[in-house]
Amino acid sequence: MTTHHPAPHHPAAHHAAAHHPRAHHPAVVDAEACSAALDRGETLPWTWYADPAITALEQERIFRRSWSYVGRTDQVAQPGQFFTCEVGGVPIVVTRDRSGGLNALVNVCRHRGAQVVREDCGTRKSLQCFYHAWTYGLDGSLRGVPRGDREADFDTSQLGLRRASVDTWGPFVFVHLDPEPAPLTEMLGELPELLAAGGIDLERMRFHHRVYYTIEANWKIAVENYLECYHCPVAHPGLADVLDVSPDAYELEVRPTFATHHGVVRDIPREAGYPVQGPVVEGQYHLVWPSLKVNVNPGQPNLSFGPVHPAGPERTTGYLDYFFGDDVDEAWIKAMLAFDDQVGAEDTDLVESVQRGASSGGVERGRLLLGSEHTISAFQRFVLGRLRED
Amino acid sequence: MTHVITDACVDEKDASCMEECPVDCIYEGGSRMYIHPGECIDCGLCAEVCPNGAAVALRLLDPAAAAVHGPANDAFFTRVLPGRQAPLGSPGGASRLGPLDVDPS
Numbered sequence: 001m002t003t004h005h006p007a008p009h010h011p012a013a014h015h016a017a018a019h020h021p022r023a024h025h026p027a028v029v030d031a032e033a034c035s036a037a038l039d040r041g042e043t044l045p046w047t048w049y050a051d052p053a054i055t056a057l058e059q060e061r062i063f064r065r066s067w068s069y070v071g072r073t074d075q076v077a078q079p080g081q082f083f084t085c086e087v088g089g090v091p092i093v094v095t096r097d098r099s100g101g102l103n104a105l106v107n108v109c110r111h112r113g114a115q116v117v118r119e120d121c122g123t124r125k126s127l128q129c130f131y132h133a134w135t136y137g138l139d140g141s142l143r144g145v146p147r148g149d150r151e152a153d154f155d156t157s158q159l160g161l162r163r164a165s166v167d168t169w170g171p172f173v174f175v176h177l178d179p180e181p182a183p184l185t186e187m188l189g190e191l192p193e194l195l196a197a198g199g200i201d202l203e204r205m206r207f208h209h210r211v212y213y214t215i216e217a218n219w220k221i222a223v224e225n226y227l228e229c230y231h232c233p234v235a236h237p238g239l240a241d242v243l244d245v246s247p248d249a250y251e252l253e254v255r256p257t258f259a260t261h262h263g264v265v266r267d268i269p270r271e272a273g274y275p276v277q278g279p280v281v282e283g284q285y286h287l288v289w290p291s292l293k294v295n296v297n298p299g300q301p302n303l304s305f306g307p308v309h310p311a312g313p314e315r316t317t318g319y320l321d322y323f324f325g326d327d328v329d330e331a332w333i334k335a336m337l338a339f340d341d342q343v344g345a346e347d348t349d350l351v352e353s354v355q356r357g358a359s360s361g362g363v364e365r366g367r368l369l370l371g372s373e374h375t376i377s378a379f380q381r382f383v384l385g386r387l388r389e390d
Numbered sequence: 391m392t393h394v395i396t397d398a399c400v401d402e403k404d405a406s407c408m409e410e411c412p413v414d415c416i417y418e419g420g421s422r423m424y425i426h427p428g429e430c431i432d433c434g435l436c437a438e439v440c441p442n443g444a445a446v447a448l449r450l451l452d453p454a455a456a457a458v459h460g461p462a463n464d465a466f467f468t469r470v471l472p473g474r475q476a477p478l479g480s481p482g483g484a485s486r487l488g489p490l491d492v493d494p495s
Contacts, residue, residue, distance in 0.1 A: 125438065126410070126435055128433065130412075135435045135438060144433045144437070145433070145434075146432050146433045147431075149432070
């Protein structure tokens with residue numbers, strides 16, 4: 001289980017697998033065998049964790065076909081506000097237009113393909129490409145093209161920025177590249193109810209800060225580490241001081257679109273790294289397919305929320321937006337974050353070690369404990385299912 | 391055919407157009423702005439950002455309005471402004487010239 005990883009960037013990352021032969025895409029031709037292996041408690045082939053062709057296929061069939069968390073409503077509260085992001089490697093700009101509408105636009109000029117908006121966030125009155133000054137409204141419609149009036153049959157109405165779908169849940173903004181995707185609520189399932197039942201009232205949560213991180217590992221390894229707490233007694237002593245991580249107390253559950261952990265605070269507290277008593281009586285940690293982490297630690301109302309993305313076959317980037325209840329004091333926040341950072345650092349070490357071993361070519365695949373790691377199997381089944389889709 | 395500033399700018403001078411213009415071709419006169427007809431690239435950004443609807447594409451005006459607003463806009467550059475010896479011509483950028491407190495008579 002991972003809460004977050006403000007992981008240092010390791011420029012001298014190990015890429016031992018670079019010199020080993022790898023299965024060529026499409027490795028998914030072995031889908032039936034892979035499915036049978038998952039039934040036996042085996043993992044997907046380790047070659048899938050270092051193969052650029054698999055990563056490209058995952059971008060296309062997983063990340064470009066899913067709702068992605070991209071930012072917060074407070075970033076686009078006022079007309080003209082915008083922020084940029086990527087969904088499945090596609091640049092996106094989210095804007096609040098003058099009519100108050102929320103837009104997700106493919107941030108690629110319809111002329112020559114330049115990125116129209118190059119800042120991370122800010123306020124604009126329009127979207128103008130810096131290359132030839134094609135000018136778009138905040139809603140993406142093409143409003144002006146220098147010399148366009150000299151062209152015959154030049155229909156600007158057909159050349160607006162491509163639109164993606166955008167939706168919100170509480171303070172969270174999601175984007176889907178498909179103009180007519182399945183509803184966001186379908187992906188979220190019962191997650192809103194689970195959070196509410198756990199003492200998290202989104203109306204009273206306030207954004208505190210964002211943490212970016214890079215991990216030198218395949219994104220699936222980062223997710224899979226998050227999905228089990230079998231490693232917690234061994235690798236996370238601080239976490240194990242707070243939560244009862246024994247197999248009979250710590251609950252793992254697979255839902256149709258996400259996996260969830262519930263961990264209760266120990267009956268007989270050990271010395272914990274931060275004050276764990278408070279209205280939030282249990283830790284809950286959710287992973288919404290494919291890669292959205294939703295973390296609540298016990299104690300005062302707190303929430304961290306954010307995705308990981310493949311940044312290459314053996315590199316993962318991600319961020320977490322931290323929220324706290326509006327009456328939580330900074331001293332508690334500081335103590336909880338120190339605890340959280342420690343768990344994150346431990347997880348980064350674990351995940352990068354797995355990457356080095358898994359990508360070495362020395363072993364074909366791993367063997368899971370289905371009693372404690374069935375959430376990993378469920379995730380891998382999701383990945384396999386998506387990669388088999390046309 | 392480029393964009394022009396109409397008299398809807400008079401005494402407004404919101405200046406959003408000047409701030410946003412990618413080629414710095416919108417000049418400030420005493421009572422209003424003027425778009426340089428030779429320096430304008432006709433991108434339409436000024437029309438997009440002007441809160442007063444004063445920046446317009448000349449080609450989108452009806453002929454009678456174009457015959458009024460086009461020359462009124464261009465006169466800032468083609469006529470000799472009060473207190474000057476020669477027309478402005480093409481100054482090559484409003485920030486280079488700076489604001490003037492006069493308009494064509």
